[in-house]
């Protein structure tokens with residue numbers, strides 16, 4: 246044993262091989278497989294937090310918060326659909342599959358959305374009767390896997406969303422591990438029970454954008470041109486992809502940024518593919534401007550939308566609506582310490598620990614062992630989500646976002662949230678200024694513009 | 698539709714005069730009350746999306762060549778194309794039948810959940826891709842990657858199959874009478890049993906082909922891709 250010395254101890258941190266990197270290397274060495282996980286990108290990227298509002302003062306006239314109305318109504322699908330959808334608020338619930346989530350979780354989301362007059366979306370696993378019943382406005386996804394896809398559900402939908410890609414994995418297909426392929430999920434997806442589902446990343450019946458145009462018109466023909474048709478893309482080459490989606494005949498383009506959530510995707514994909522939502526939104530708006538389709542084709546943005554401020558900034562930058570996945574799950578109780586059962590709160594810390602995580606750090610949707618009963622197909626765990634309680638929380642959450650949104654809009658002098666505009670914003674960082682093409686606060690500088 | 702003439706419960710729709718949309722809306726809405734049991738579609742001239750989303754026990758004869766997605770998501774109807782078709786004929790078919798007298802381009806019967814698709818001639822690549830319970834019988838040969846990721850149902854090929862047959866198969870089964878240029882990942886040839894002969898015989902009979910079921914080989918999933926495994930590397 247060496248003798249203790251008075252020499253000061255200095256343990257030098259290693260930025261190249263830090264804790265996270267060491268852990269990653271050791272896991273890779275142990276398993277020989279990439280890590281699969283849920284939720285979205287966790288790395289620091291420029292976000293809506295890097296923007297701020299230039300609310301009214303002497304040069305602009307604010308609206309009175311408690312008296313003057315601020316409209317939130319949002320209409321989607323005005324281009325070709327005979328029946329555009331009309332939402333009470335510009336905040337929609339993103340597509341999350343039954344299979345990834347429980348039928349109860351989808352039911353709670355549907356009820357909450359219905360109370361605020363907004364829509365929910367099916368997912369990579371088909372439409373459940375529960376969600377059709379609980380959701381007043383239901384968007385039906387057409388994905389590469391086509392699990393459970395059928396014309397009867399299509400005709401019962403209020404809008405159709407053709408999914409080309411997702412922000413968490415642009416260019417990747419669906420994944421659902423065996424633990425979640427329960428008999429009901431297997432039946433809906435026509436898969437053997439308990440296998441690890443691998444699904445296609447390309448659609449089975451069309452490839453290029455010319456084919457996509459014919460595919461979209463097939464869906465319209467099938468539904469007699471009644472329903473709005475959305476095209477959802479993962480944010481990579483956003484400008485080109487938005488233009489192609491519009492050229493193919495989309496009524497609505499949904500752009501999902503790199504922070505977008507997932508139920509199960511390779512970690513390398515989640516963190517290393519796609520561009521941040523902030524940059525994606527600016528590119529999408531520019532694309533619509535360049536082809537003169539602003540107002541005719543509606544734009545929905547998603548990927549890391551958390552607060553009313555995020556919604557307001559997205560609308561000011563030119564989105565017509567936003568879509569929310571992870572945050573809606575969190576409102577339901579994802580990553581909370583407790584779940585609610587038989588009228589009381591039950592601590593789930595031990596169950597988080599059992600799957601190697603803790604409340605606040607969980608991204609284990611892929612395991613099917615969700616400690617709070619949201620992302621599971623195990624009957625015992627499913628019981629942990631009290632549907633009434635969950636629906637109430639999601640409703641409260643959406644209501645809070647809406648109040649925050651109208652607060653900011655009124656302060657900017659807008660009687661309609663859709664009147665928020667780019668001029669209402671300033672950027673707090675150079676990166677955000679460059680990506681969002683919003684001047685850096687206190688300057689008129691947008692990096693890359695006007696020659697500098 | 699002005700161009701429709703009612704004779705013995707047969708109506709004739711000339712697509713040079715009426716639009717595909719008129720035809721489809723008639724099939725979706727007016728057919729049931731009209732008592733019409735047979736529709737003849739003239740001058741399809743490669744148009745897409747003809748007779749998609751039909752949900753009625755009606756016969757539709759398309760006289761000529763047609764484009765993409767013919768009979769898409771069909772339920773109950775018996776659709777016959779007297780010519781060739783483009784991509785994805787009978788995509789997502791649920792029930793009923795679609796018969797193509799000529800050849801079919803790519804992805805015939807893609808993602809079909811039920812019913813029967815018959816291609817009397819050849820079918821191009823990815824025939825039966827992602828199929829989920831329908832039956833497909835091809836009188837001629839099929840192109841590469843046919844029955845890719847096919848989940849359930851039967852693909853019967855009376856001619857040859859090109860490379861990559863049955864790649865990433867789930868529980869669908871393929872029968873081939875001619876030569877197989879190559880199998881895709883996780884697909885394997887298996888011995889034919891009594892059940893297989895019966896299954897092939899029944900489908901050949903339904904499709905109207907007169908071959909000896911004994912001449913067919915069976916291809917099904919080896920099921921080695923059913924679980925994630927570190928040792929797969931990039932072998933497929």
Ligand SMILES: Cc1cc2nc3c(=O)[nH]c(=O)nc-3n(C[C@H](O)[C@H](O)[C@H](O)COP(=O)(O)O)c2cc1C
Nearest residue numbers: 339340341342368369505506507508548549570571
């Ligand atoms: C649990 C979960 C399941 C999802 N399933 C689907 C799906 O089936 N289809 C799809 O297009 N997107 C799916 N997504 C992505 C969402 O639709 C949406 O694009 C994303 O969640 C938006 O980003 P956010 O989670 O940061 O709000 C899923 C996301 C989550 C969190």
Ligand code: SF4
Nearest residue numbers: 579580607609610615
């Ligand atoms: S708490 Fe449940 S829903 Fe949330 S990340 Fe963990 S497993 Fe997924």
